[in-house]
Amino acid sequence: MTEEEFFTIGQIVAPHGVRGDVRIYADTDFPERFLKMTYAYIDGMKYDVENARFHKRVVLMKFKGVDDRDGSERMVGKEIQVTREELMPLPKGRYYVFDIMGCAVFDTSGTRLGTITDVLKTGSNDVYAVTGEDGEEILLPVIPSVIVSVDIEAKKIVADPPEWADS
Incomplete structure (x- = not known):
């Protein structure tokens, strides 16, 4: 059990x-x-x-x-x-924070950006805090032009980071 x-x-x-x-x-x-x-x-x-x-x-x-x-x-x-x-069912495209935490984030070319370590509530849209292996953090707004796909089962998110998020 x-x-x-x-x-x-x-x-x-x-x-x-x-x-x-x-x-x-x-x-x-x-x-x-x-x-x-x-x-x-x-x-x-x-x-x-x-x-x-x-x-x-x-x-x-x-x-x-x-x-x-x-x-x-x-x-x-x-x-x-x-x-x-x-748990209450969520509309398509919405996720519980505890399901998002720990997801691996990759850019559209397959490069690993890091892992989601926080979800910030800003009012207009959430923001994923992604921490890379080097400890650097990038912030990704949760909008369709940035978050390309979310696979909760695989704990994988594909993102197209905005230019200002590049280090």
Whole structure:
């Protein structure tokens, strides 16, 4: 049996009230998913969700078996996680950051540029930080004219770097 891989979608930041509810900061592009969840994983253990709702900028969630403030206080700082199968599907051409990290990047002639070590969120488009074997970093905007192809299975990205990215 293989070990299950978990992905964090939020963090418990505080108890809420005295009946075991917790406050969760969502760390996902799909916060509405919390309202439909029937269970979540915390420290690798499955917890059934009794109910969930939005309150200001947080999600309030109640787990079965956590029925008082003491129980909810023990959960503070824990991550809310899901399995890969429970991740929200992305539109074609969009990828999860954790799938992009570590991908080898090649230019259109097949020369290895390096490995993706960071994904920067700039507002208009993401930027891949690619670190070469010499430690030098180049930044590649994630736009169709620069990112030619992405193969998550092979962990390979082909890029056509802009002139200013040349060393």
